[in-house]
Amino acid sequence: MREIAVIKVGGNIIDNEAKLAAFLEDFAALPGNKILVHGGGKIATETGDKLGIQSNYVNGRRITDKETLDVVTMVYGGLVNKKIVAQLQQLGCNAIGLTGADGNIISAVKRPVGAVDYGYVGDVTGVNVSLINTLADAGFTLVMAPLTHSEGVMLNTNADTIAQQTAKALAETARVQLVYCFEKKGVLMDADNEDEVINTIDKISYEELKANNIVSGGMLPKLDNAFEAIDAGVSKVIIGQAEALVELLNGNAGTQIIK
Amino acid sequence: MREIAVIKVGGNIIDNEAKLAAFLEDFAALPGNKILVHGGGKIATETGDKLGIQSNYVNGRRITDKETLDVVTMVYGGLVNKKIVAQLQQLGCNAIGLTGADGNIISAVKRPVGAVDYGYVGDVTGVNVSLINTLADAGFTLVMAPLTHSEGVMLNTNADTIAQQTAKALAETARVQLVYCFEKKGVLMDADNEDEVINTIDKISYEELKANNIVSGGMLPKLDNAFEAIDAGVSKVIIGQAEALVELLNGNAGTQIIK
Numbered sequence: 001m002r003e004i005a006v007i008k009v010g011g012n013i014i015d016n017e018a019k020l021a022a023f024l025e026d027f028a029a030l031p032g033n034k035i036l037v038h039g040g041g042k043i044a045t046e047t048g049d050k051l052g053i054q055s056n057y058v059n060g061r062r063i064t065d066k067e068t069l070d071v072v073t074m075v076y077g078g079l080v081n082k083k084i085v086a087q088l089q090q091l092g093c094n095a096i097g098l099t100g101a102d103g104n105i106i107s108a109v110k111r112p113v114g115a116v117d118y119g120y121v122g123d124v125t126g127v128n129v130s131l132i133n134t135l136a137d138a139g140f141t142l143v144m145a146p147l148t149h150s151e152g153v154m155l156n157t158n159a160d161t162i163a164q165q166t167a168k169a170l171a172e173t174a175r176v177q178l179v180y181c182f183e184k185k186g187v188l189m190d191a192d193n194e195d196e197v198i199n200t201i202d203k204i205s206y207e208e209l210k211a212n213n214i215v216s217g218g219m220l221p222k223l224d225n226a227f228e229a230i231d232a233g234v235s236k237v238i239i240g241q242a243e244a245l246v247e248l249l250n251g252n253a254g255t256q257i258i259k
Numbered sequence: 260m261r262e263i264a265v266i267k268v269g270g271n272i273i274d275n276e277a278k279l280a281a282f283l284e285d286f287a288a289l290p291g292n293k294i295l296v297h298g299g300g301k302i303a304t305e306t307g308d309k310l311g312i313q314s315n316y317v318n319g320r321r322i323t324d325k326e327t328l329d330v331v332t333m334v335y336g337g338l339v340n341k342k343i344v345a346q347l348q349q350l351g352c353n354a355i356g357l358t359g360a361d362g363n364i365i366s367a368v369k370r371p372v373g374a375v376d377y378g379y380v381g382d383v384t385g386v387n388v389s390l391i392n393t394l395a396d397a398g399f400t401l402v403m404a405p406l407t408h409s410e411g412v413m414l415n416t417n418a419d420t421i422a423q424q425t426a427k428a429l430a431e432t433a434r435v436q437l438v439y440c441f442e443k444k445g446v447l448m449d450a451d452n453e454d455e456v457i458n459t460i461d462k463i464s465y466e467e468l469k470a471n472n473i474v475s476g477g478m479l480p481k482l483d484n485a486f487e488a489i490d491a492g493v494s495k496v497i498i499g500q501a502e503a504l505v506e507l508l509n510g511n512a513g514t515q516i517i518k
Contacts, residue, residue: 051309051310082358
């Protein structure tokens, strides 16, 4: 059976040149098929600020008006994606950077306006597994920006969701590991103590952790995403620190999400 | 023998939403294999201005310092490239947008510092024809941004040159047409009279046109590029107006460059 690791990196790694370079070195050296999904870090917000465009958030999600869409298309699809691709090429990893629009690799719809109008935000409707496999078989390593498209326009899309939907779609025909890299060592029992990593979370313990307010905020959608992936047949979901990528994949670090 | 059209669009088409949409409609409807190479228009300069970054030119070429490199990577590789890809997808053309770094499709070196230090500018050293053919055979239409890479960094690269080098490399195994679309109807006998298009230019008439100052400025590198392509085996090189794309390819408009 085909094996593939889908690795999402975001947060402070993207924003820190030295950390990103070290992470990409680890990523490039990983054996086997792998896909990198990146977020945008603070660069989009900073670029928007410099261009005089205000960033607005509701429930941690950016509201994407026309001007903000241009900024995220530039920063995620251009600056961040191509910097990563150029560095991976230099490391001998034959990277190819795509948004969901390229080859229609991720199809989406513009999020319907409900209580909140999120603007130009995409909800993923499909993943082109055949294109992913064609590129993998031809020796390319896919680097995906958190952007999709619909009806001729680009759409801003959460990177965790891109990673999860990609992992789920691939899981139908492959053994898939999904790794969320972020700034902490894993899900923590005590937010102030980096060494108290919870090794495994199952659905029962997740309910307890929520009830006791041990996990909250931005960690909730990440964990919801993780459980959805496991339910859809992804073999392994791990959350942990980008600096420990190799250990995360070996099961020696981070928090593993289990059924 | 494989047939392919390499079409370069730039200038005022990229800057004008309605003109770009009309051009993409014509492009999407073209039968057969085709590649689009786009420039960046004025958006990079405008974005740089808004970000407080000065654009500097020597002999019509932008000097690309580190900050300008980030701007062109954002604008060419992100904003312009992905807008074009999303629109082509909507038109039923399965576009895939790449820079030279993606899949190492165009290899380059940073231009050596001579009388002028052009900064982060790439001189093309090779074109990955095998990847281009793989994508074409899989039904994708390549949309190339004017960016290459070397030693882990992106490099700003003239779009006319990308188009010409791609056409030349493909010409080794295919019948290639190279079309430079710009704002005028072709090379003009009289810059003030749009209807005085020179139908064909060969090397002898080119020398005369230069001696009589009928062609000058930015037209010179374009024509030099064109003659180099013809010399390298490209079947047909045409220069003309983006609005007349279909007529240009049919030989009913524009200026054709012949040996």
